[in-house]
Amino acid sequence: MNNENKLKFSDDALALAQRMIKRYPEGKQKSALIPLLHVAQAEFGGWLSSDAMDYVASLLDITSIEVYEVASFYSMFNLKPVGKCVIEVCHTGPCWLLGSDDIVKYIEKKLSIKAGQTTADGMFTLKTVECLASCGTAPMMQIGETYHENLTLSKVDDIIHECKATVVDHVTHWSKKEIK
Numbered sequence: 001m002n003n004e005n006k007l008k009f010s011d012d013a014l015a016l017a018q019r020m021i022k023r024y025p026e027g028k029q030k031s032a033l034i035p036l037l038h039v040a041q042a043e044f045g046g047w048l049s050s051d052a053m054d055y056v057a058s059l060l061d062i063t064s065i066e067v068y069e070v071a072s073f074y075s076m077f078n079l080k081p082v083g084k085c086v087i088e089v090c091h092t093g094p095c096w097l098l099g100s101d102d103i104v105k106y107i108e109k110k111l112s113i114k115a116g117q118t119t120a121d122g123m124f125t126l127k128t129v130e131c132l133a134s135c136g137t138a139p140m141m142q143i144g145e146t147y148h149e150n151l152t153l154s155k156v157d158d159i160i161h162e163c164k165a166t167v168v169d170h171v172t173h174w175s176k177k178e179i180k
């Protein structure tokens with residue numbers, strides 16, 4: 001664990017993190033890891049640097065590797081900088097059968113990036129992710145907390161247009177939200 005870590009939560013985010021930790025019995029504070037990673041991701045620019053993960057480890061009194069293992073497993077955590085709108089297209093079986101590859105290719109062409117990349121203006125990041133549990137409305141993608149379902153190329157156009165018009169403020173989102 002890095003004790004010289006310069007990153008720190010804002011007062012509000014720290015208070016939220018402490019409330020989350022207190023929900024669990026003494027010695028089981030690691031159970032608050034995923035909620036704290038959401039707060040950290042929001043606080044520190046939409047992604048988790050190693051310093052950010054070290055800081056979370058220090059709050060939970062666990063090792064950094066325990067944090068890295070979890071953060072690198074779940075696709076909702078970004079381990080490198082991302083754009084303001086993170087587009088996550090599901091490419092697992094049912095979505096794939098109903099055209100998720102075409103959706104990904106279409107977005108790649110439209111935004112001039114490949115999956116895993118961010119546009120030069122820092123507006124969009126495109127990711128492909130595994131099943132988001134909305135197989136009945138495939139093909140689908142997630143942006144922030146919103147599911148966009150039964151996608152067509154025309155719907156994708158509308159969604160991207162709307163994203164440009166209403167920039168999602170990921171940075172403050174989770175720190176303002178009480179996670180149930």
Ligand code: FES
Pocket residue numbers: 090091092093094095096130131132133134135136138140
């Ligand atoms: S396969 Fe895409 S949501 Fe399940």
